[in-house]
Amino acid sequence: MKSIVITGVSTGIGFGAAKEFVTHGYHVFGSVRREADATRLQADLGDNFTPLIFDITDIDAVRSAACQVEKILGDRNLSGLINNAGMATSGTLMHQPLEEIRLQLEVNVVSQIAVTQAFLPLLRARENNGYKHQSGRIINISSVLGKLAVPFLGAYVGSKHAFEGISHSLRRELQLYGIDVIIIAPGAVSTAIWDKESAQDVSKYLTTDYAESVTTFQKHFVQQGKKGYPPEVFGKFIRKVFETPKPKTKYAIVPNLLLDWIIPTALPARWLDRIIGKKIGLFQK
Secondary structure (H helix, E strand, O other), X not given: OOEEEEOOOOOHHXXXXXXXXXXXXXXXXEEEOOHHHHHHHHHHHOOOEEEEEOOOOOHHHHHHHHHHHHHHHOOOOOOEEEEOOOOOOOXXXXXXXXXXXXXXXXXXXXXXXXXXXXXXXXXXXXXXXXXXXXXXXXXXXXXXXXXXXXXXXXXXXXXXHXXXXXXXXXXXXXXXXXXXXXXXXXXXXXXXXXXXXXXXXXXXXXXXXXXXXXXXXXXXXXXXXXXXXXXXXXXXXXXXXXXXXXXXXXXXXXXXXXXXXXXXXXXXXXXXXXXXXXXXXXXXX
16 A cells, blocks of 8 residues: 655645545545644544644654654655645735744745655655665645735745745755655635635735735635635645656646636736736725
8 A cells, every 4th residue: 555645634735635545545644733633534534544743843743753654654665745734824025024924934945845854765765775666756735826926925925936946956856766746736725714714814904005905805815715626626636646657847726727827827927917906906096
């Protein structure tokens, strides 16, 4: 039985992926931050799921989880690592607290490297291993916003752009061990997060000049999120990419591919600036 580690499986894309891989005969080691989520997922996903309780920003906990997986595997190796756990902050870069921006980069960039370093030996990235054995595969979950920048999510956009650049460098380095690194950039995902107050709260920016535009943007962003693909669709897509013999280096999965990805990424940047600016009211009247 093949084994795979997926971070951030309590909800959303991570849960969809964990369920998909378990259903198709994999043993999934899935990270969560709370004991209650571990218990719930163990009951939902069955014996082929092993919860790992750690926060990806806690390097000691990450390394401990890697040791736990190693003991369970014995002389076997991981088939894959899916770096999915992450977070998103919003706000105008002119006003967003620096501690929020630092946390955004810590979670979505530095901690992804920490997790990868901890589990790479179990993917056969070991000294003097070379191409002697079949090595594992890494999938890094980015976002369409890693390429398609929007206002009021600058810190998040920056973190995903950095993560993608690091992923390309890592893939080229890991050729030494025969380990591939693939980026998957999802668009909107329909989860319960869009019904939470935190997804719609822009109150700390309502006293700034951006009050009207940030409110318009946030309403549009939440509406688009609710129209997105369900997590199960992403889970199926991730597994298919993982099992593709000769995958591309990057995939985008977007509900409205033409209007929300192909056209915006093909337009000149200045044109897109004005389209977005007009849509959410960023031009002075």
